[in-house]
Amino acid sequence: MKPVQSRMAPPPPPGIRISTLLLLLGLLALVVASFATLPLQWKAFFTLDALRTTRDFLAGFAPPESAPNFLRKTATATAETMAMSALGTAIAAAAGLLLALPASGRFGAGARAVTRMLLNGSRSVPELVWASILLVAAGLGPFAGTLALAVHTAGVLGRLFADALENTSPLPESSLRLNGAQAMPAFLYATLPQALPQMLSYTLYRWENNIRAAAILGVVGAGGLGQMLKYHLSLFQMHQAATVIIAMLLLVAFVDAGSFMLRRLLMR
Structure with missing residues (x-):
């Protein structure tokens, strides 16, 4: 005779907290209030006149300019934009790693609070504002744009790096310290290797964002493709x-x- 297997009742579904429900209702109220207060003219957007005007405007871009001299100028601006983003991201990664050490609480709560406040201020100011400020000090050109990307991105990467360091397991570093290792070698051999893949992934992702930002920074005179785009659009040179x-x-x-290929190689 086979033993009768008892069937356990499935666990009850998790309940929704009152605080979570209030937060969702508040977000829903904000969305509804946004649609109610903004003057969104959906009917004017989908009229035949609007579609015809948009079509005529886009048709003015064709065909693109293909003169050899202009293509060489565009290639130079493209390389300049690439260099701005790569150098700005590299400077930001180095500064972010240095700031992440005190921001992760390794030097006490006071240093953590001060560094976190510095990182918050750095990334709260948009790249365009940093570029406008640095253009006064560094002058027109890609140098100011590179510094603007570096300052803003350092605040972003510093916060992300600090969180990655805080989420690592402290046991490997503690074991090395108990066996006589100094603080810096223990950090480099135990804690940093745990967070390094995530840090590299964050850096590559921010490099993607900085490519777009570098193209926009040229609008305020920071060089690259953005400066070319502003110049030709202001003269209505659509081609x-x-x-x-x-x-x-x-x-x-x-x-x-x-960046996608590099991230896949790093995560293997």
């Missing part, structure tokens, strides 16, 4: 602007594909 926009799209697609 030249179309070539610059295509170069932006190709650059972003190239960096996205390269």
Whole structure:
């Protein structure tokens, strides 16, 4: 005779907390209030006149400028935009790692609070505002744009790096310290290798974002493709602007594909 197997009742579904429900209702109320207060003219957007005007405007971009001299100028601006984003991200990664050490609480609660406040202020100011400020000190050109990307991105990466360090297991470093290792070697051999793949992934992702930001920073005179785009659009030279926009799209697609491949290699 086979023993009768008792069937356990499935666990009850988790309940919703009152605080979570109130938060969701508050977010829903904000969305409804946003639609109610903003003057969204959906009917004017989908009229035949609006569609016809948009079609005529987009048709003005065709065909893109393909003169050899202009293509060489666009290629130079593309390389400048790439260099701005890569150098700005590299400087930000180095500064973010240095700031992440006190921001992760390794030097006490006071240093953690001060560094976190510094990182919050750095990333709260948009890149365009940093570029406008640094243009006064560094002058027009890619140097100010590179510094603007570095300052803003350092605040972002510093916060992400600090969180990654805080989430690592403290046991390997504690074991090395108990066996006589100094603080810095214990950190480099035990804690940093745990957080390094995540840090590299964050850095590559921010590099993708900085490619787009570097293209926009040229609007305020920071060089690169953005400065070319602003110049030709202000003169209503739509064919030249179309070539610059295509170069932006190709650059972003190239960096996205390269960053995706690098992240896959790092996560193996």
